[in-house]
Amino acid sequence: MRTTKGLILILAIAALKSCKEKPKPAPQPMKKKEVVYQVFTRLFGNTNTTNTPWGTIEENGVGKFADFSEKALTEIKALGVTHIWYTGVPHHAVINDYTEYGISNDDPDVVKGRAGSPYAVKDYYNVDPDLAIDPSKRLEEFKALVDRTHNAGMKVIIDIVPNHVARNYEGKTNPDGVEDFGSSDDTSKEYAVNNNFYYIPGEAFKVPDWQEGYLPLGGEENNLADSKFEENPAKWTGNGSRLAQPHYNDWYETVKINYGVRPDGAKDFDELPESFREKDYKEHYEFWKDKTLPDSWGKFKDIAQYWLDFGVDGFRFDMAEMVPVEFWSYLNSNIKMKNPDAFLLAEVYNPALYRDYIHKGKMDYLYDKVELYDSIKHIMKGYGWTDHIPVVQKGMADIEHHMLHFLENHDEQRIASPDFAGNAQLGKPAMVVSATISTSPTMIYFGQEVGEPGAEDAGFGDPTRTSIFDYVGVPHHQRWVNNKKFDGGQLTKEERELRDFYKRLLNFTISSEALMGEYQEIHFYNKDHTEDYDHRVLSFVRWTSNEKLIVLSNFDALKNYSLNLKVPEDVITKWELTDGDYPLSEVLYGEVSPKLSVINGQGQIQLDLAPLQSYIFKLK
Known part of the structure; x- marks a missing residue:
């Protein structure tokens, strides 16, 4: 017995010594915020200023992959960008003749605009021929752009649109073994689990009954614009219309994908428990691995993996809430198994679904449109109160990291548009709040940083948004492009100063530790305790043990505030500050250096806040 006990003791001491001798793992650097630069790829490098409504590619010009030169990418990176979302890359239907490259012409009756909707994808295994100098080498040219982007220190995001495809989908460049959408469908049935589309048996498709303003090509004569498109039987339209003749406001250029959801809503696949x-993507992957699934699931998994192999680092998923959450669990877990760091962003507008698509669907990020964006937009337009923003943040506290923030994207009105704020300067306090209030990524839309108003009448659709359907130049952005010097040489003084503001702000956000730390609003405390503080001002604090920030923004375009801003006692306690004076540095412009005075456990900062001014104070 003594021998056995002694041996056990010796072994235990040796094991303990072995554990002590193991080197400690190196501390991991704290993750910083990410910034996505959304750029409409065909518009970025276009220097043509003609802007004829419904203009052809020859009249109005088009940008190319090659326009994203090393210089251009260096300047985008210097803006404070970590990821570029190249919008409109997959080959979508266009009104341009590429038949010499083996691409069929598209019918204007099922194409929006002349350059086409980027969300009516015609071939998922290739890219828009408009974007290539040599359309026969368009994939090679995009691959070169992916490599240049990586070499510039940024990651690449492209769109995948699982809810629908172009009405005239043709996979001309499918990899070996990949079957086209719908090629094996039983078109005699409205629904079959492995059909890729839904059908209207016995009825042929009819183009919409056009109204003024919606005529294909603006009413221009074209031998294909004959109010006919051959599709028999008709398919359901992308937005879910089950009419053989969709309305002109429907997504008539697309057809809806079937994921095994019957017309009555019943599901022909397992639902997630x-x-x-609470389970991670590996467990989600295991759940689906051996199950028999509807054909469309596998087709989109193969598409995503093709682009991951190509070098793409992530995806923006269009109208994700129109596709069952179980499919996203399957797709995203497969993506993460291949690339755990893939950036997965989804368009979901129903707040009641947010947590399902994050936790069950394994999305990294969703648009924070209906909550934060809409609240800030109302404030910028003059009738919203900043009081609503802390309420939104409190309601999102459990998922705040997953709610990507933005003030512009291709679907939303430009800030400088008269139908929105009418003045790009009104976006400055809004952008400070949007970029610093949470740990989530921030997104900026190209041209936002120079006050682009989206005023061009490009053809399809109305101004206020930069057109995604037609060939057009983007004037304020073009002044920054400056004949492809990408140096802002033609910008006005105000535009240069605006871009400098965005550059300062975004670069701070991607370097700040505190912006990935704790958040607490001090807005309502100041409304109760600070004279002259009202609902046009917003304040909050962000911190980690190493960095402490006080953020203050004035949304009022006319009023100057003279404030003795208060930092509540509980924040002072959390920051472990005692009574006394603490110097502050202002991180955006450094024009003021006030002090935080702690008196009887409460912090106070005496300052003046000019119209539309923001401060980010850092405790020294």
Whole structure:
């Protein structure tokens, strides 16, 4: 017995010594915020200023992959960008003749605009021929752009649109073994689990009954614009219309994908158990691995993996809420198994679905449109109150990291448009709040940083948004492009100063530790305790043990505030500050250096806040 006990003791001491001798793992650097630069690829490098409504590619010009030169990418990176979302890359239907490259012409009756909707994808295994100098080498040219982007220190995001495809989908460059959408469908049935589309048996498709303003090509004569498109039987339209003749406001240029959801809503696939909300992508992957699934699921998995192999680092998923959450669990877990760092961003507008698509669907990020964006937009337009913003943040506290923030994207009105704020300067306090209030990524839309108003009548659709359907130049952005010097040489003084503001702000956000740390609003405390503080001002604090920030923004375009801003006692306690004076540095412009005075446990900062001014104070 003594021998056995002694041996056990010796072994235990040796094991303990071995554990002590193991080197400690190196501390991991704290993750910083990410910034996505959304750029409409065909518009970025276009220097043509003609802007004829419904203009051809020859009249109005088009940008190319090659326009994203090393210089251009260096300047985008210097703006404070970590990821570029190249919008409109997959080959979508266009009104341009590429038949010499083996591409069929598209019918204007099922194409929006002349350059086409980027969300009516015609071939998922290739890219828009408009974007290539040599359309026969368009994939090679895009691959070169992916490599240049990586070499510039940024990651690449492209669109995948699983809810629908172009009405005239043709996979001309499918990899070996990949079958086209719908090629094996039983078109005699409205629904079959492995059909890729839904059908209207016995009825042929009819183009919409056009109204003024919606005529294909603006009413221009074209031998294909004959109010006819051959599709028999008709398919359901992308937005879910089950009419053989969709309305002109429907997504008539697309057809809806079938994921095994019957017309009555019943599902022909397993639903995820509730417990999978808490499980990681590896467990989601295992759940689906051996199951028989609808054909469309595998087709989109193959598409995503093709682009990951190509070098793409992530995806923006269009109208994700129109596709069952179980499919996203399957797709995203497969993507993460291949690339755990893939950036997965989804368009979901129903707040009641947010947590399902994050936890069950394994999305990294969703648009924070209906909550934060809409609240800030109302404030910028003059009738919203900043009081609503802390309420939104409190309601999102459990998922705040997953809610990507933005003030512009291709679907939203430009800030400088008269139908929105009418003045790009009104976006400055809004952008400070949007970029610093949470740990989520920030997105900026190209041209936002120079006050682009989206005023061009490009053809399809109305101004206020930069057109995604037609060939057009983007004037303020073009002044920054400056004949492809990408140096802002033609910008006005105000535009240069605006871009400098965005550059300062975004670069701070991607370097700040505190912006990935704790958040607490001090807005309502100041409304109760600070004279002259009102609902046009917003304040909050962000911190980690190493960095402490006080953020203050004035949304009022006319009023100057003279404030003795208060930092509540509980924040002072959390920051472990005692009574006394603490110097502050202002991180955006450094024009003021006030002090935080702690008196009887409460912090106070005496300052003046000019119209539309923001301060980010850092405790020294």
